[in-house]
Structure formats: C-alpha cells, structure tokens
Amino acid sequence: MKTARTAAAALAATAMVTALGACGTDSGGGSSDPAGGPVEISYTGWVPSAEEVVDVWNEANPDVQVRYSPVANGQEAYPKIRSSVQAGDGGCLAQLTLDQVSSFVADGMLLDVSEYVGDAEDLFLDWTWAQVSPGGATYAIPQDTGPMAMYYRADLFDQFGIDVPTTWDEFATAAETVHAADPSKTLTYLATDDASTIAAYAWQRGAQWFEIDGEAWQVGIDDDASVEAAEYWQGLLDSGAIATTKRWDPGFYAELNQGTYLAMIGGAWNTALIEENVAETSGSWRVAPMPTVDGSDATANSGGSAVAVLKGCENPEAAVEFATWLNSSDESLAVLTAPDGGGLYPAVKDAPEVAAADQELEFFGGQDIAEVFDASAQNVNTDWAWGPTYSTTDTGLTDGLASVATGGSTLPDMLAGLQETTVAAMQDRGIAVAD
Amino acid sequence: MTTTAVRPRVAPQVVRGATRRGTRRVRGAILTLIAPFVLLFLFVYVTPIVYSVVQSFFSLQTSSLGFGEPSTVFVGLDNYTKAIESGAFWSALGRIFAFGFVQVPVMLGIALGLALLLDSAAARWVSLYRILYFLPYAIPGVIAAVLWAYLYSPTLSPFVALGDSLGADVDFLGPRVVLWSMANITTWAFTGYNMLIMLSALQAIPREQFEAARIDGASEWRIARVIKTPQIRPALVLTGINSIIGTIQLFNEPQVMRVISDAVNSEYVPTMLAMGAAFVKNDFGYAAAVSVLLALVAGVLSVLYYTLAMRRSQ
The missing domain is CATH 3.40.190.10 (Periplasmic binding protein-like II)
Incomplete structure (x- = not known):
C-alpha cells in the first residue's frame, strides 16, 4: 500500500514538470524587513526529514526564518529552479546534485558566496568543496555524498x-x-x-x-x-x-x-x-x-548534493550560515543522517563519526552498514x-x-x-x- | 439627369454631417468595447510571440572554462539553422505527424459515430451518455496520462498481468507501440469533447428534413450519411483544426510516458525538445527558434486544412 502511494507520488510529481512555467514558486527571494523584522530565506530540496531540521533552526533563530518547500527530486526541481531564477524570483537556497553545480554556475544561476563562507571549507571533504567551487569561487555548501x-x-x-x-x-x-x-x-x-x-x-x-x-x-x-x-x-x-x-x-x-x-x-x-x-x-x-x-x-x-545559493538571493550571508549549519552541525546531521530520517551520508570530514551513530538496523538484519559506507567513502577517487x-x-x-x-x-x-x-x-x- | 445630379450633392451633405457625429460616437463605443480584447490580445498573445522571435536570434556565450558571467549575443539565424540541421528536430516532428495522421481521423471518426448514434431517433438516455462520453475530458491531461501510465507499466498494469496469465507478451511501451499508446490516451480524453461539438451541430439541424427523408423512404443510416454529416461540416472542420493544433502541442503524454518507457527520450516531441533546450540546457534562443518553427508548422497546416475542407464544401 505504502509502495503504491509513494509510487503514485513519484509519478505525479514527475508529471508535474508540465506545470513548471505556469506556476511561479511562492518562495520569494530572501527578504528582510527594513524595520528589523526577521530575515526570510527560502529553501527547496528533497531530503527526507529536512522539514524537521528546518523547524529546529527556526525555533532557535527567530531572526532568520527558513521557509522550506519540498520537491520530489532533482529532475522535477531543476526546470522549476531555472525558470524562476530566470524570472528573477528563484528564492535563496536550492538543493542541487553535485554533478549539476558546474552547469548552474556556467548558466549564471548561482551566486558567488566566497566572501561569506569563512572557515566552512575546513568542515567539508576537500573533493566536495572543490565540486561546489568550480573555477575557484564557492557557490554552494556540500550536503552529502553517495x-x-x-x-x-x-x-x-x-x-x-x-x-x-x-x-x-x-x-x-x-x-x-x-x-x-x-x-x-x-x-x-x-x-x-x-x-x-x-x-x-x-x-x-x-x-x-x-x-x-x-x-x-x-x-x-x-x-x-x-x-x-x-x-x-x-x-x-x-x-x-x-x-x-x-x-x-x-x-x-x-x-x-x-x-x-x-x-x-x-x-x-x-x-x-x-x-x-x-x-x-x-x-x-x-x-x-x-x-x-x-x-x-x-x-x-553516485549522486550526493549541495545546497546552492541562487542568484537573486537578498540575504546570502544568512543563507550561507543556515546552509552550513544544516550540513555540518551535530543537531542537524543527527536527523539528516539517521536511516529512518534523511538517510544521508554527510559531506563533512568527520562523516564516519557522525554517520556511524545507530545504524544497526532491523531492515539489514542488525548489520552495521555504516562500516561499509565509511570504507567506500575512503576509497572514492x-x-x-x-x-x-x-x-x-x-x-x-x-x-x-x-x-x-x-x-x-x-x-x-x-x-x-x-x-x-x-x-x-x-x-x-x-x-x-x-x- | 439634373435631379439625379443634384440629389447626391445635397443628400450626402446632410448624411455626412449626421454620420460624422454618429461615427465619432460609434467609433468611441467600438474602441471602448474592443479595447479589453485588444489589450489582452497584445499582452498575452502578440507580446510573447514577438519576444520569442526576438529571443530566437540570440544565444548565450561564455569563454575560457565557462564559469564567467554568461553574455547574450546576437547570432542571426544560427538557432534556426541548428534546428533545421538537427536530426532530433525532424524526428520529433515526424512523430507528431505520424501521430496526427492516424489519431486525428480515428478520434474524429469515433466522435462522429457516437454523435450520430446519440442524435438518431432510436437513442435513449441521451443526456446520460453525453455526460459519460464527455467525462474523460474533465480529467486534467497530466492526471489522465499518469492514470494510463499505471495501466501501461509492465509491473503494475492489470492488462500486462492478464496477458502474462494467458501466455501473451503484452508491451505498451516498446519503441513501435508507445506512440500509439499515447494516441490511445489522447483519443480517450478528447473523443467525448469532439462528440459534444458535433452533437450540438447535429441538433441544430431542422428536424423536418429527417422527417421528409423518412417519408421518402430513406433509412436512418442513409439520413446520417447524406443529410446529417454534410450539414455539420463546419463543426467537423473546427474539431479537425483543434485536433491538429492539439497534436502539434502534444506534451503531457510523452512527458509522463518518459518516466516509464525507454522508447521515449527527452526530445521525443517538439515541445519536449524546446522545453529541454530552455530549462535543462539553458539555451533559450534555440528553444525559441524551435517554438517559432513549430508555430509556423501549426499555422501552415491549419490554413491548408481549412482551405481544403472549405473548398470541398463549396
């Protein structure tokens, strides 16, 4: 039953591509109230449980409120993101698979946020950082690898x-x-x-x-x-x-x-x-x-994602701060890497420690599957x-x-x-x- | 001679004075009445077309490793040449032509048959059937395609399962079949709609003609063939043109079928080709050129069909 429902959702979502041009995203570019109200950051992605993590952030950061809009997958999201950035209304943050970052940069869809990333570079695997920094400038914060x-x-x-x-x-x-x-x-x-x-x-x-x-x-x-x-x-x-x-x-x-x-x-x-x-x-x-x-x-x-800053984002600094927290903080990764949560293998350098937590799963007959992925991650070219x-x-x-x-x-x-x-x-x- | 010569000289003066004032008033009224249409027409119809045409002469360029800010440069007719020289454009066009040549006559044939049946003297529960036939049209195109995708998918389809149990290898998604599987969806969705247009045209024909024919000994079949059908030619032409244009714009069905069929690629029909160029490859100039060419094809075909259909009616 659940399979059928998920399947239906996947197919319907893919089909929704058709509606791409017609429906503008309701996610405004990050906007701040001149009177000093909270900054608003929109974020599009498809990681299971991301909503939960966003709630944690919003609770702790009344000044920077993140609005999350989930999409089914990249195939569905990219045309939408591209058309809305083109229309000048792309929002602030979007999940991109690592293979797409260069193309989005070359097409002028992303914002150079090198000046805001600070020491974030030290947190993430060098090769993932290289993939979000094509041509030397940084445009995204690595999220996970595959x-x-x-x-x-x-x-x-x-x-x-x-x-x-x-x-x-x-x-x-x-x-x-x-x-x-x-x-x-x-x-x-x-x-x-x-x-x-x-x-x-x-x-x-x-x-x-x-x-x-x-x-x-x-x-x-x-x-x-x-x-x-x-x-x-x-x-x-x-x-x-x-x-x-x-x-x-x-x-x-x-x-x-x-x-x-x-x-x-x-x-x-x-x-x-x-x-x-x-x-x-x-x-x-x-x-x-x-x-x-x-x-x-x-x-x-295979795969792996980054959270990219879109051209038109009005608060890149806050956006980068959130994206870095999302992809590297213990609080966030506890949810994003949980097998019954986001199920991600994080792009941070200390991934083995983070991802190893509680991965002896019933589904895999109690096997500690993290070991296998850690070993694999060590041997990726x-x-x-x-x-x-x-x-x-x-x-x-x-x-x-x-x-x-x-x-x-x-x-x-x-x-x-x-x-x-x-x-x-x-x-x-x-x-x-x-x- | 003189009287006739004088009369026009006087009369026009009077009339001219009256009409000048009248014309001004009428002109004002006309302008007021057509303004909303003209403005909307300009804004939602002419502007996008002009914009597309302009865009089709430009292309995005970068240099070196490609990570600098891209610039838009004028490339003349390059995008058109690229489209005309590309195999993908012609195969996409070929597919919708094949689709149109088969699907449109079949669909309109069925629609006409149903309309004639419902209009026949023997028909019962006409309004019930009218609604039943029309119902598929009320389902949004994408949803209809998703619905059918489940009936076609090799692992989920009840038809495939039935075929398997009978020992037959049923495949709705193979390279030679998938276009007709899509034609089936379109036919399912639009037959009732076209039938409705034909049926209203049929019901506008004065009934006395049928009575006279019956008294003359004509069968119902003969009445349908020689009295009813020729009189609804305008409705047939209208549904024909709508269907031709609909075929050229075919998008929902292949886009959804692509998820489940390897026989449908990202450039299966011209609309998908244009969409992919714009929103995957970021090549808006090429997408615009393909769209303009497609609009030309639609225009030429419609005019051709209309002229042919109307000439035969004279």
Whole structure:
C-alpha cells in the first residue's frame, strides 16, 4: 500500500514538470524587513526529514526564518529552479546534485558566496568543496555524498547458492549463475534513468570525464576506463545476465519487492529509500562493498548534493550560515543522517563519526552498514570533476541509456557519441576545449 | 439627369454631417468595447510571440572554462539553422505527424459515430451518455496520462498481468507501440469533447428534413450519411483544426510516458525538445527558434486544412 502511494507520488510529481512555467514558486527571494523584522530565506530540496531540521533552526533563530518547500527530486526541481531564477524570483537556497553545480554556475544561476563562507571549507571533504567551487569561487555548501555499496538480498543469495562477489569478474559469474537458474530474475539491473551510476562505474575505473588542462577543458567521456566499464556492462546486457530497468519508475520498487533483482549497487542515500519502499522484505537485506576491479580498492560515488545559493538571493550571508549549519552541525546531521530520517551520508570530514551513530538496523538484519559506507567513502577517487555543460550531457546520457535499452545503440557507442555532443555543446557556448 | 445630379450633392451633405457625429460616437463605443480584447490580445498573445522571435536570434556565450558571467549575443539565424540541421528536430516532428495522421481521423471518426448514434431517433438516455462520453475530458491531461501510465507499466498494469496469465507478451511501451499508446490516451480524453461539438451541430439541424427523408423512404443510416454529416461540416472542420493544433502541442503524454518507457527520450516531441533546450540546457534562443518553427508548422497546416475542407464544401 505504502509502495503504491509513494509510487503514485513519484509519478505525479514527475508529471508535474508540465506545470513548471505556469506556476511561479511562492518562495520569494530572501527578504528582510527594513524595520528589523526577521530575515526570510527560502529553501527547496528533497531530503527526507529536512522539514524537521528546518523547524529546529527556526525555533532557535527567530531572526532568520527558513521557509522550506519540498520537491520530489532533482529532475522535477531543476526546470522549476531555472525558470524562476530566470524570472528573477528563484528564492535563496536550492538543493542541487553535485554533478549539476558546474552547469548552474556556467548558466549564471548561482551566486558567488566566497566572501561569506569563512572557515566552512575546513568542515567539508576537500573533493566536495572543490565540486561546489568550480573555477575557484564557492557557490554552494556540500550536503552529502553517495559512496557506493552493494545492497543485496541475503535470502536470495542463499537460495541461488552464490557468494557475495567482491570483484567485477566474480560479479559477472554470479550474474550468469542467477540468470541460468531463473531467467525471470537477474543479479542486478542497469538503470536507464539514472545516469549517475554509469558515470560512477567509469569513475571507479579511474576515468576522468572532465579535467581542467590549463585554460581549457579536457573531455574524456570515452576514455579507456569509461569504455572498459561500458564494455563490461554491455557484455552482461548482451548475454541477458542483467536487465535494464527504470529506477524512478513506480514499478521499480514492486520489482525489488518481488525479488526480480537480487542486488542493487548504489550510493548511500538509497538506504532510506529502499527501507521505506520495500518494507515487506525487511530483514533479508544486507550491504556489502561494491565490487571492485581485481587488485584495486577504488570505489565510486553516485549522486550526493549541495545546497546552492541562487542568484537573486537578498540575504546570502544568512543563507550561507543556515546552509552550513544544516550540513555540518551535530543537531542537524543527527536527523539528516539517521536511516529512518534523511538517510544521508554527510559531506563533512568527520562523516564516519557522525554517520556511524545507530545504524544497526532491523531492515539489514542488525548489520552495521555504516562500516561499509565509511570504507567506500575512503576509497572514492577524489579527482573527479563535472563539466560546465553537464546538465546537457546528463540528459544526453539518459537518452543514450534509453536507446541502449531499446536496442538502438550499445554502451561504448553511446559514450563515443556523448563525447562528441558534449564537446560540441561546450564549443557552442564559447568554452575552451583542449584536443 | 439634373435631379439625379443634384440629389447626391445635397443628400450626402446632410448624411455626412449626421454620420460624422454618429461615427465619432460609434467609433468611441467600438474602441471602448474592443479595447479589453485588444489589450489582452497584445499582452498575452502578440507580446510573447514577438519576444520569442526576438529571443530566437540570440544565444548565450561564455569563454575560457565557462564559469564567467554568461553574455547574450546576437547570432542571426544560427538557432534556426541548428534546428533545421538537427536530426532530433525532424524526428520529433515526424512523430507528431505520424501521430496526427492516424489519431486525428480515428478520434474524429469515433466522435462522429457516437454523435450520430446519440442524435438518431432510436437513442435513449441521451443526456446520460453525453455526460459519460464527455467525462474523460474533465480529467486534467497530466492526471489522465499518469492514470494510463499505471495501466501501461509492465509491473503494475492489470492488462500486462492478464496477458502474462494467458501466455501473451503484452508491451505498451516498446519503441513501435508507445506512440500509439499515447494516441490511445489522447483519443480517450478528447473523443467525448469532439462528440459534444458535433452533437450540438447535429441538433441544430431542422428536424423536418429527417422527417421528409423518412417519408421518402430513406433509412436512418442513409439520413446520417447524406443529410446529417454534410450539414455539420463546419463543426467537423473546427474539431479537425483543434485536433491538429492539439497534436502539434502534444506534451503531457510523452512527458509522463518518459518516466516509464525507454522508447521515449527527452526530445521525443517538439515541445519536449524546446522545453529541454530552455530549462535543462539553458539555451533559450534555440528553444525559441524551435517554438517559432513549430508555430509556423501549426499555422501552415491549419490554413491548408481549412482551405481544403472549405473548398470541398463549396
């Protein structure tokens, strides 16, 4: 019942994109009363339980009142944010996934808040700070990261007689075993509407999609590591050992509940989502490290967010103060990182201490899952950067994955095409790209 | 000769004096009456079009690494060239053409059939059926699409489950099928609406004609075919033009289906292409160019259809 309701909400919310231009947000840009009344900051995001944290802040800070408006997810929020910033009414703070920050900066949607951030830089992981400071100036406060791991159904692993794979080779063998035993089930899936996982698989193998080379960008979407990852997954798709699915389709959680997939590989933020949406299978889930390339410990990051300051925000200083508190204070993180709260893996440097609190969950049979994510977070390649037209690339990647799913392309070909269109999109804008 | 020559000379003077005062008054009244329309028309119709056209000549430019403040530069017809040279624009256009050629005649055919049935002498509970047929139109387009998405989704659809239990592989979302699944939603939503327009036109035809035809021995089918249908041609033309324009603006259905179908990409129809350009890629110039081209296509098609339909009626 709950699944159906959540699913309905997700679908309806996605559909609501249609209403984007028509309905202006009711969130005014932060405005202060000249008579000395409270400053008002609007904040848009989709972290579960964020409302609770905002209430805590508002209680303690009568002078800076935050108005929170929840949205379903980034796909729904971005067009809305872009159109309202364009219209000069974007509000103050908005959640952006880390991959979008560069694009929003390049499109002139964010405010340079370097002068207000103070020592905040020291609180957050260096690589997340680098991702919210494209070109050197800071535009957002990092919120969470998505160190990846493998969520799996221990009961089904037993049933199929497979051990937890630790390398991608073992993973492929296990996938073949499952598919041979029961063609209606697969070890995992490739989500055609989640571009971030394909990027992450390349990221794990040391790909470098965007790199600053002096005064120009070096684009490597089809570099060797990316093609390696693409060929690996294309091989599994071709043999039928894994299937494609739509991660944000309401049917996805129904599939998870039915045990169609034995495992899902994803960022830490999936914990709260699967706990909520596949409650019927509680107790049979476990978390293991994401498979790695033989001989390497490298993991990857999928997703993760920042709270960005939008152009037009009238009180950037107060906004930055709130965003920093939201993403780094113990009070706030206690709620945002709780598995039955926000379920985030925070972007702060002392994340292991913060996130470790009380994560022995019934849903995961009492396993201390934080350990797995901490280890993963330690092994994320931190040189990854997102390019200034990544919002375009991201859409192209999603379209490309859909085309792979319908047999119109293959993953390696799709990446080659994406390399071309990305370079073209950057050059179209007048952005320097190195050969 | 003289009398006729004098008369006009005198009469106009009188009339002219009267009309001049009258015209001024009438003109004032006309202006007052049409002002609200003209102002609104200018504000909500002409201004956005002009603005779009202007915007379509500009493009956003940055330099170096792309993180400086972007500037808007005049690029002439570049955005139009880009659209016309892009495969995505033409495939999107191709899809709505295929959709329109099949869906519009089917929908209007069903609507006409239902309208004729409800108008026939044998029909009972006409007002009940009128409301029932019209009901889907009262459901907002997005909600209707979401509703149907549940009936199409492979894991949630009762039809797919039924197919499975019978051993048939039912797929509403495949690359060759999904366009027609959307056509089905549109047909479901708009048939009743079009039927209503046709039915009111039918009911405005003087009943005596049918009686005369019946006395002459014409069957109900023959009356429907040769007496009723030709007389509601204006209603058919109107619903036709509405449907053509509606097809060109197709958006809700593909936007919702994209969530559940891999066969629908972000540039599936021209409206999605334009929206993505504006609100994902921040390329408002290109979005404007696509919109202007789309408006041109809609204009040309409507005029063409109208001329054809009206010429055949002469």
